[in-house]
Amino acid sequence: MNRENLKESINICITNLFQLVKINCRNSVSPNLFFILSDCNEFESSNASEQRVFRHRINNSKTLLTLDAVLDVLQKEFDDLYDVTLYVFRATRRETIIEIQYYRKSNFDADYFSVVKDNLPRFHSKIAMPVYAWEEEKFDVNWESGGGMHHMWKTFLWRNFLYRRRIKNLKR
Known part of the structure; x- marks a missing residue:
């Protein structure tokens, strides 16, 4: 995966995410997509349930983006991206909001950063299970x-x- 294939990688993750929802969830999702971007450091908390509530509160206040706007931001950050994960934040019959969480290489300590600084970003699709x-x-x-x-x-x-x-x- 390189900078030129970023859109293709995101589209593959969206397709995989829809497959996960189809397999594991009883409701359907709309193909009308909007996105929110999250840096993983926004949600630092020691308790998982607190982190989930805090993440939900922050994401509700974010502006919805189109795929092109998301790709512009990720293109600018590409060299510092370590991990990109797509989640369904909210789905209705009219729209599906996908949260794209990314983790930066610069967030690591100096020793590990020197190991991963030349690695390409990894892409994942996940759904949270109750x-x-x-x-x-x-x-x-x-x-x-x-x-x-x-x-x-x-x-x-x-x-x-x-x-x-x-x-x-x-x-x-």
Whole structure:
């Protein structure tokens, strides 16, 4: 992957992301895409649930971008990109907002930076899975954004019954 293939790499990741949603999520996503960009250092927190809430709050205030605008920003940052990951931030029938998180090489300490400074960026597509999602069970792609009554019900069941039963089985 080089600078000239950036758009192709992003499009491949978008296709892979849609496949992940189709396989794992019960709702469909719109092909009308908007994007938000996030530097991974924006969301530093020691607690994963705090980080998720903080990330959601920050991303809600960001301006939606088109693919061309995102590619312009990533082209400018290309030499410093270490890792680029695409997530579905929010999906409705009318639009899908994809968050593109990137991690910079310059964020590493000096020793590791000297090792990776000439490496090309890596590209990934991921979806966040709720704790209650078991194998072969589909979930709401918008669970991090609230997810509605189904998400609240499944979270309630997990916290009050399923988690306790799993802990009891581990202790035996």
